[in-house]
Amino acid sequence: MVNQIVQTTLLNCSLDQSNIDKYREPVKSIHTQLKNSNNLVGWINYPMEDHNELFNDILAVASEIRSNAEILVVVGVGGSFLGARAVQDSLTPYFGKHKSGIEVIYVGQNMSGAYINQLLEYISDKEVYVNIISKSGGTMEPALAFRVMREYMENRYGSDSINRIIVTTDAEKGLLKKLADKTSYRQFVIPSDIGGRYSVLTPVGLLPIAVAGIDINALMDGAKNAAIELQEPDIAYNHAYQYAVMRHILYNMGYKVELLASFEPSLNKFHEWWKQLFGESEGKEKKGLYPSTVNFSTDLHAIGQFIQDGSPILFETLLHFHEIMVDYEIPFDSRNEDGLNYLSGRTFNEINAISKQGTALAHAEGGVPVIQLELPKLDAYHLGYLIYFFMKACAMSASLLEVNPFDQPGVEAYKKKMLELLKEEKVSK
Numbered sequence: 001m002v003n004q005i006v007q008t009t010l011l012n013c014s015l016d017q018s019n020i021d022k023y024r025e026p027v028k029s030i031h032t033q034l035k036n037s038n039n040l041v042g043w044i045n046y047p048m049e050d051h052n053e054l055f056n057d058i059l060a061v062a063s064e065i066r067s068n069a070e071i072l073v074v075v076g077v078g079g080s081f082l083g084a085r086a087v088q089d090s091l092t093p094y095f096g097k098h099k100s101g102i103e104v105i106y107v108g109q110n111m112s113g114a115y116i117n118q119l120l121e122y123i124s125d126k127e128v129y130v131n132i133i134s135k136s137g138g139t140m141e142p143a144l145a146f147r148v149m150r151e152y153m154e155n156r157y158g159s160d161s162i163n164r165i166i167v168t169t170d171a172e173k174g175l176l177k178k179l180a181d182k183t184s185y186r187q188f189v190i191p192s193d194i195g196g197r198y199s200v201l202t203p204v205g206l207l208p209i210a211v212a213g214i215d216i217n218a219l220m221d222g223a224k225n226a227a228i229e230l231q232e233p234d235i236a237y238n239h240a241y242q243y244a245v246m247r248h249i250l251y252n253m254g255y256k257v258e259l260l261a262s263f264e265p266s267l268n269k270f271h272e273w274w275k276q277l278f279g280e281s282e283g284k285e286k287k288g289l290y291p292s293t294v295n296f297s298t299d300l301h302a303i304g305q306f307i308q309d310g311s312p313i314l315f316e317t318l319l320h321f322h323e324i325m326v327d328y329e330i331p332f333d334s335r336n337e338d339g340l341n342y343l344s345g346r347t348f349n350e351i352n353a354i355s356k357q358g359t360a361l362a363h364a365e366g367g368v369p370v371i372q373l374e375l376p377k378l379d380a381y382h383l384g385y386l387i388y389f390f391m392k393a394c395a396m397s398a399s400l401l402e403v404n405p406f407d408q409p410g411v412e413a414y415k416k417k418m419l420e421l422l423k424e425e426k427v428s429k
């Protein structure tokens with residue numbers, strides 16, 4: 001048995017190993033189909049390939065940005081920004097985040113005039129670089145934000161703006177590619193066989209992550225280890241596939257919502273990345289689990305009541321890292337007016353871990369199936385592993401539902417309506 005880094009267990013549910021083992025053959029056959037497919041599966045082998053030259057280029061540009069700027073503005077939406085922000089938030093300090101690297105901020109993921117206005121005001125007295133990320137090169141939200149940022153950089157830096165704007169896009173296609181070639185912006189390529197939400201471990205995520213001061217080599221080592229371990233087609237030895245099958249069976253049992261829960265608030269943006277990965281990959285043809293997320297203890301005092309006692313529509317996936325970067329010991333207080341001296345000498349992280357155990361047991365006793373995903377440590381290496389783990393599980397899980405894990409036809413509907421309305425308005429003006 002391979003010693004896999006993500007340990008997957010299931011608490012208090014009628015589902016047992018024999019239910020999971022029934023999926024052995026379908027899982028093997030989907031595994032082979034994915035492996036032999038040529039449809040957007042470039043991410044499967046990417047961490048095992050030799051990208052040293054590219055990673056060195058990314059590190060060189062990141063180091064240049066860190067020397068010449070105080071702020072990197074990343075322009076992107078969906079898979080073109082969520083992964084970078086997830087890793088950045090998970091691994092940088094809670095307060096004064098920019099002290100460990102430069103500040104990385106994001107635009108182009110909303111169309112709020114207030115947001116972009118205030119962003120421009122915020123960066124006005126700081127040195128700036130811009131990284132525009134779009135695979136298609138034509139998505140409305142980042143395209144509009146980039147129009148503004150490009151003009152801003154040209155007005156502020158003149159011809160030097162060419163050196164301060166980095167483009168991450170397709171190698172050949174799209175308006176952004178054309179514009180980048182014409183203006184001679186430096187470019188990083190998004191591999192054509194890797195879709196947005198599977199792209200965090202390519203230049204899409206790696207440049208902003210490196211600029212934020214995170215060790216991308218460690219991140220990629222973790223992903224590589226996952227890619228090697230999770231090549232295993234047999235579900236008995238592949239924890240990503242076990243997780244995929246558990247959630248598939250629970251879905252078929254009538255649990256239509258998966259609640260990803262963590263006890264570390266730095267993982268909130270990681271939750272957003274996970275939500276997009278599973279939501280956009282599975283939610284089609286009127287099928288799919290609704291991916292939702294909570295952070296405990298905060299949400300135990302908000303939505304905890306519903307989880308414990310409300311409509312039995314959800315199961316919970318508890319994500320736990322045994323070791324968190326820093327900790328704090330509960331002090332002894334001779335007055336003991338709050339009666340908490342029995343906890344002095346223990347640490348916040350220890351108590352948090354016990355609260356996790358208590359929550360899992362209480363929710364399971366309340367009838368909520370609980371999947372536990374446990375990793376040894378919250379660092380770049382283990383996060384790289386986990387990202388790959390979830391992508392592999394997601395591709396399997398969507399395929400078990402018989403939907404395409406790599407397209408997003410439903411997203412086009414709103415774009416079409418919005419464009420129709422924008423064009424109608426223009427005509428009527």
Ligand code: PA5
Nearest residue numbers: 078079080134135136139196197
């Ligand atoms: O996962 C996906 O493919 C999407 O979420 C895209 O990443 C998102 O729509 C942004 O697309 P683009 O990078 O083409 O601007």
